[in-house]
Amino acid sequence: LMAGRYQLDPFGVVVLAAVTAIGGGTIRDVILDTPVFWVASPIYLYVILLTAILTILFIRRPTRIPKRFLLISDAFGLALFAVLGTEKALSLGSSITVAIVMGMITGVAGGMIRDVLCNVIPLILRQEIYALAAMLGGILFIGLQTIGFTENVSLIVAIVGALALRLAAIYWQVSLPAFNIADQQQAGSKND
Incomplete structure (x- = not known):
């Protein structure tokens, strides 16, 4: 859909779809x-x-498709792939911390590559609660596994938890505070 917004040819559509879909998992596996x-x-x-x-x-x-629909669709993918990435990293013997980071990379890196190719600031680098939702999914999965839940229950609850956080952030437009040096400089000049 983003390829359509930027009027890419069919090859560009496939390339953009591929890097979005498999970019994070590829980086994780490498x-x-x-x-x-x-x-x-x-x-x-x-x-x-x-x-x-x-x-x-x-x-x-694609301009007729509401931006909110795209954000919600992306939230489902983020939650699913972040938790599955965490699970794969753990199954390969990674530490808890590495597994959570690998899950986050699995969920967010493909979209980052897509955004860079389209000359858009990646969603993860803006104020969105995005990587935080991916991390929550990984933490929930590991936490539930640690206290004895089955793998399937842990996967489902972790995916739902990550999805719920991301959807809540979209719905209520909650975001992390932005780092804005201009505000700091203005405050400093008022004090001078």
Whole structure:
């Protein structure tokens, strides 16, 4: 959809869809020195290609799609992939801290790459409660596993927790405070 907003050609749509969908997991797998998931199972590439083609065919005017819809859709992906990334890192023997970071990278890095390619400040670098939601998902998953919940229950509760935080931030427009040096400089000049 972002490719449509920037009037990219069909190849650009596929490239943007691919980096968004598999960018974070690719970075995670390279860092963890494990086979990259889509290289081991190319079905991911076929799904991305099919989805991109269907998007081109059925959605002619991406500017008509409300921004809030895109944020909500993205929130589902963020929650799911952050928790699954944490689970994969743990299954490969990573420490708790590394697993949480790997989950966050899995959830946010693809979108960051997409935004950089489109010359947009990545969502994670703005005031949005985004990476925090990804981290919450990882922390919930690990916490529930530690106290004895089954893996499936831990996955579901962690995904719902991360999703709930992100959706609440979208709904109530809650964000982290921005670092604004201009305000600091103005306050300093008033005191002079």
